[in-house]
Amino acid sequence: MKLIELVKKIRSKNAGPFLLTIDIFFSNKKRFIKVLKNLTKSKISFLYQIPKKQIDIYPIHNLNIIKITIPRPTIQGSTKDRDLHGASFGIILEELTIL
Amino acid sequence: MKAKVLIPTGALGITYCKKTLNKGLKEKPDIIVVDGGSTDSGPAYLGIGKSKYSRSTTKSEWKTLMIARERLKIPLLIGSAGTCGTDSTVDWFVEITKELAKELNHKIRIVVIKCSQSNKEINKAFLKKNLFPLNNAPKICSDKILKCTNIVGLAGVEQITEALNSKGDIIICGRSTDASLIASLPILKGVEKGVAWHGGKIGECGAFCTTNPKSGVILISFKKKGFYIKPISNDTKATPYTVSAHMVYENSNPSTLIEPGGLLNVKNASYTQQKDGSVYVTGAKWFKDSKYKVKLEGTYVVGYQTISLVLIREKSYVENIEKWAKQIEITAENTIKNTLSLKKKNYEIQFRFIGKNATLGYLENRKVNPSEIGVLAIVTTKKKKDSEEICKILNPLLLHHSIYKDGELPTFAFPFSPPSFEMGKKYEFCLNHVIEIKDPMDIFKLEKFTI
Numbered sequence: 315m316k317l318i319e320l321v322k323k324i325r326s327k328n329a330g331p332f333l334l335t336i337d338i339f340f341s342n343k344k345r346f347i348k349v350l351k352n353l354t355k356s357k358i359s360f361l362y363q364i365p366k367k368q369i370d371i372y373p374i375h376n377l378n379i380i381k382i383t384i385p386r387p388t389i390q391g392s393t394k395d396r397d398l399h400g401a402s403f404g405i406i407l408e409e410l411t412i413l
Numbered sequence: 414m415k416a417k418v419l420i421p422t423g424a425l426g427i428t429y430c431k432k433t434l435n436k437g438l439k440e441k442p443d444i445i446v447v448d449g450g451s452t453d454s455g456p457a458y459l460g461i462g463k464s465k466y467s468r469s470t471t472k473s474e475w476k477t478l479m480i481a482r483e484r485l486k487i488p489l490l491i492g493s494a495g496t497c498g499t500d501s502t503v504d505w506f507v508e509i510t511k512e513l514a515k516e517l518n519h520k521i522r523i524v525v526i527k528c529s530q531s532n533k534e535i536n537k538a539f540l541k542k543n544l545f546p547l548n549n550a551p552k553i554c555s556d557k558i559l560k561c562t563n564i565v566g567l568a569g570v571e572q573i574t575e576a577l578n579s580k581g582d583i584i585i586c587g588r589s590t591d592a593s594l595i596a597s598l599p600i601l602k603g604v605e606k607g608v609a610w611h612g613g614k615i616g617e618c619g620a621f622c623t624t625n626p627k628s629g630v631i632l633i634s635f636k637k638k639g640f641y642i643k644p645i646s647n648d649t650k651a652t653p654y655t656v657s658a659h660m661v662y663e664n665s666n667p668s669t670l671i672e673p674g675g676l677l678n679v680k681n682a683s684y685t686q687q688k689d690g691s692v693y694v695t696g697a698k699w700f701k702d703s704k705y706k707v708k709l710e711g712t713y714v715v716g717y718q719t720i721s722l723v724l725i726r727e728k729s730y731v732e733n734i735e736k737w738a739k740q741i742e743i744t745a746e747n748t749i750k751n752t753l754s755l756k757k758k759n760y761e762i763q764f765r766f767i768g769k770n771a772t773l774g775y776l777e778n779r780k781v782n783p784s785e786i787g788v789l790a791i792v793t794t795k796k797k798k799d800s801e802e803i804c805k806i807l808n809p810l811l812l813h814h815s816i817y818k819d820g821e822l823p824t825f826a827f828p829f830s831p832p833s834f835e836m837g838k839k840y841e842f843c844l845n846h847v848i849e850i851k852d853p854m855d856i857f858k859l860e861k862f863t864i
């Protein structure tokens with residue numbers, strides 16, 4: 315299954331100009347746990363092309379939310395930046411295969 | 414109740430419902446608090462020292478809040494005035510306030526908190542090793558600090574409390590942390606710091622912590638050990654889920670928040686639905702830093718930009734867009750070398766393919782066959798005149814470059830005349846650091862006057 319089929323919403327935001335934070339919302343515990351088991355730092359590292367040690371994953375059990383915080387691919391608004399508000403970066407996760 | 418804080422909207426400038434605001438005033442708040450800024454719209458506002466929102470909408474929305482303040486005779490507080498909260502935008506905001514006071518015939522005592530920093534002083538602190546990097550901070554050096562067009566320090570509860578103690582009717586604060594605006598009065602009235610800061614974070618975007626973010630106005634009522642969060646509009650609800658989930662919003666860590674002077678931890682907070690539609694929140698803790706630190710934001714000019722946009726509809730070019738752009742780049746580089754005598758380190762040409770991967774670039778993982786592609790050419794140079802020159806060198810290539818040896822030259826579509834746009838100075842954020850200071854007012858200035 316693709317991740318997009320299992321989530322309620324994926325939200326990507328700047329956490330200041332230097333960090334990006336992606337929140338994955340689930341409508342039930344079962345799906346939250348299923349994805350949590352599958353969503354490894356290796357997969358995120360591959361998709362965002364950043365080292366594993368720069369990735370933080372926070373499962374928020376009482377809200378069925380998984381938060382991922384990573385360095386912004388480029389500093390917000392810098393010459394190479396493509397998305398000032400960082401809201402498009404979460405889309406990259408949508409196609410991820412979840413077993 | 415120790416303190417009731419009315420928050421009309423997440424940011425002044427994005428409009429709010431006046432009818433709902435009037436309903437909120439009936440709750441007899443002790444203060445009206447509104448945020449005016451953020452770094453979220455990019456470095457140019459801080460770089461230039463100007464507001465993102467229009468003067469007319471700012472004035473119109475501020476007018477309603479000034480009328481509300483006059484009716485209730487309670488303080489009105491705005492933080493991060495004019496988006497970036499530099500002294501220039503604070504002055505701009507004071508000017509608007511003065512105009513309105515005259516129009517409305519209000520006699521007001523204004524207290525201003527200025528947050529702009531001197532490059533020399535910040536550099537001194539850097540050399541004394543008094544600046545500390547936050548998570549993923551870029552490397553800094555004296556040269557970059559001295560080159561900054563603007564540096565601001567983020568005011569927190571301590572600075573705003575100084576202003577509140579100065580008995581201002583209206584407090585206009587430069588750059589400040591969102592949560593501190595709401596937390597200040599409750600802390601002054603004896604609310605536990607963890608509770609006040611938590612309320613500040615939850616209420617920072619107004620009704621974003623409810624089921625309908627567009628509904629705007631909310632009221633936070635603080636007791637010593639907890640707070641009630643209540644949406645004022647009838648078309649929204651606060652639930653334990655919507656309230657607790659706001660802690661996650663634009664925050665790198667879901668249970669902690671670094672603020673001036675300490676750290677908020679909400680790990681043990683509890684959220685309970687109340688019969689009147691509000692949510693009661695308690696249990697957050699504040700951990701005071703042994704040394705007082707203030708966050709800094711700074712921008713500097715990395716160069717000058719000129720951009721151009723051309724539309725490609727011809728199938729064989731759409732399919733070979735990268736090859737086409739690469740050939741243009743190589744041809745242009747040769748011309749630049751031969752005619753401008755410019756070395757590659759002094760300029761950069763980027764092509765972005767709108768319709769293909771302009772948003773995500775090398776991270777794009779979806780393959781599509783677009784019928785057309787917009788090619789955005791971005792030229793960044795160290796010197797102003799070079800960016801325009803290079804864009805003009807690119808122009809005939811963007812218009813006619815052929816990937817074939819023979820045949821008639823193609824002609825692509827420019828949607829504008831002139832086909833390129835001077836963007837001017839290109840700003841970048843360069844500080845994500847805290848500065849250690851002895852007294853919270855060391856790097857902030859308070860100004861008081863009556864109009």
